[in-house]
Amino acid sequence: MxxxxxxxxxxxxxxxxxxxxxxxxxxxxxxxxxxxxxxxxxxxxxEGPIVVASGLDVTGSGSVRQQLIEEWNRLHAGSRTRQAKLVELPGGADQQRSQLLGALQSGSARYDVVNLDITWIPEFAEAGLISPMPVAGTGAVADDDRDFIKEVHATTVWKGRSYARPFNTDVGLLYYRPDLLAKADVEADKQPTEDWTWDQLYSSVKTLGLNPVRRDELAGWTTQLKQYEGLTVNTVEAFADAGVELTDSEGRYSSDAGELKKGLDHLLERVDRGRVQPAALSSDETASLTDFVEERAVFLRHWPYAYEALGGRMDPKTYAVNRLPGKAVLGGQNLAVTADSRRADDARELITFLTSRESERCLLDAGFAATRDSVYDDAAQPCWPRVAAALRPAGDSPKAAATGEGVPRKQEADARAAYIRTLGEALAEAVQRPRTPYYGAFTQVLQSHVHALLAAEGPDTAEAADMLDDALRDVFAGR
Known part of the structure; x- marks a missing residue:
């Protein structure tokens, strides 16, 4: 044999x-x-290292995930068998998902811990590729679990069992350009506040008097409408604002053509061609951020890591951030133990370290959104000192210090503190994308139908809703 x-x-x-x-x-x-x-x-x-498979670090922070692994290794320097190794998978989210599915189903790669997008948890759990986490009803472990933001921790659960621990999370935020608003004499009551609505954003855009028809013209706002996961996120946010829910908690389809039309109408209003940057239809996170930086959009829907990224590209006085009007969708990744790991106990202990209060603070400092309530408190545990030192920005290099090139210009302390409060509040009220083992098929179908609608010269939302309804019924039935 x-x-x-x-x-x-x-x-x-x-x-x-x-x-x-x-x-x-x-x-x-x-x-x-x-x-x-x-x-x-x-x-x-x-007998080798505990192997952690993860996607690439998008924050440009100096790889905080790698630094946390190295801190774990330092703390276990006396044990050769307790050392850990990070394997970063190339490509986008869809490619990473395919790689992980293939590796775990075939046994071709020995991963002990996998860093999964929150939308993949039901699929990997249903396929038996990850192990349920131990149930802790009382005691210190249970109290520690309760420190995770409730809605964020819910992304680890499938059919009543938790299969992971939240590592880093994400939520949609609204970035804007106070300098461009001031230049256009937009009054303070037309600028973002904590309880801003989309109608107020539309009113501000109207005040700006913008009607872009070319990609190089200034627009009221921009987002990610390219045919990829960013389009799914924007669509689900619009649907949620319209009160449209696609599935129940068990992943069963719960909508219909009438509800879908309501959601699609809401999305079309949001991305009206006189309102949104023309390039948005082909924009991902990188392209939309560039349009914002280069003064082709006054408002931008983006993720938390953009806050740190903007520090290396703009004067802090020229950008600000607030909660996204209406509903915002959760993103992020969770750490799970693979079903065939030979190091399951060590793997779970490593996960506990990587999601500790100190580690979560390191993730927040690096530009990720942390998953714990306590990290957003004024008395939060600080990041591990050696990790914090390793995450110094590129501007700390001797060359940068001498020339000023690439030196990140940080927001003032009070502005950053306000940002952290805003981020914590946004996470507490965020909504999830559909929870289903068929998420990969769902998002491809949704993107295809919605992108075609947005690109049409005379979009017919009733016809599009009928077609999408038929397609989603098949998807959520596993057909």
Whole structure:
């Protein structure tokens, strides 16, 4: 029997196969060649580092995730078997999802911990690729779990069981240009406040007197409407503002054509061509941020990491941030233990460290949104000192200090404190995208139908809603 056969049989959890493989191991017969090199390699792999698979760090912070792994390794320097290793997966979210699914289903890569987009949890849990987290009803562990923001922690749950711990979260925010508003003599009562609405944003845009028809012209606002996940997020936010819910808590389709038309009408109003930057239809996070920086949009819907990113590109006096009008969608990633990890106990302990109060503060300082309520308090635990030192911005380099090139210009302390309060409040009231094992199929169908509607010269939302309703019924039924 080959080692590949042994792994496949083990995944099916057949006792006879397990016994057969044990006998084969005792007989030293489970090898791929005459020297038994594959069997030896597997034995060595079981003693190797705790392997964490994750997407790339988009904050440009100096890789806070890697720095946290290194801090864990320093704290466990005396134990060779407790060391951890971060493996960053290339490509966008869809590519990373495919890589992780393929690796875990085939057993081709030995990952102990996977950093999953929050929308993937039901799919990976339903497929048996990740393990449920231990249930802690009382005591210190339970109290620690309750420190996670309630709606953020809910993203780890599928069918009543938690399969992960929240690592870094995300939520839509509204960035704006006070300098451009002042230049256009927009009065204070037409500028963002804590309880701003979309109608007030539309009114401010109207006051600006803008009607862009070319990509290089100044527009009232911009966002991410390219056919990718950003379009799904913008659509779900518009639907949520219109009171449209696509699924129930168990991932069953709960809408209809009439409700979908209401949501699509709301989205079309939001991205009216005289209101939104013409380039938005082909913009992702990077392109929309560039349009904002280069004065082609006064308002911008974006994620929290943009707050730190803008520090390296703009004068702090020229940008500000507030809560997104209406509903904002949650994003982020959760850490889960793989179902076939040989280091499950160590993996869970590593996850506890990576999601601790100190580690979450490090993530917030680096530009991510933290997942714990306590991190947004004035008396929050500080970031691990050595991690904080490693996350110094590029402007701290001798060359940057001498030339001024690339030196991030930070917001004042009171402005940053206000931003952190705003972020915490936005997270507490954010909404989720549909919770379903078929999320990959759902988001592709939604993007395809909505992008076609937005690109049409004379969009017919009734017809589009009928077609989308039929498609979503198939998707959520697993067809």
């Amino acid at each position: 080959t080692c590949g056969d042994r792994r496949a049989l083990r995944r099916r959890a057949r006792p006879a196969a397990a016994l057969g493989c044990l006998l084969a191991l005792l007989a030293a017969a489970c090898t791929s060649g005459p020297e038994g090199t594959e069997g030896a390699g597997q034995e060595q792999a079981a």
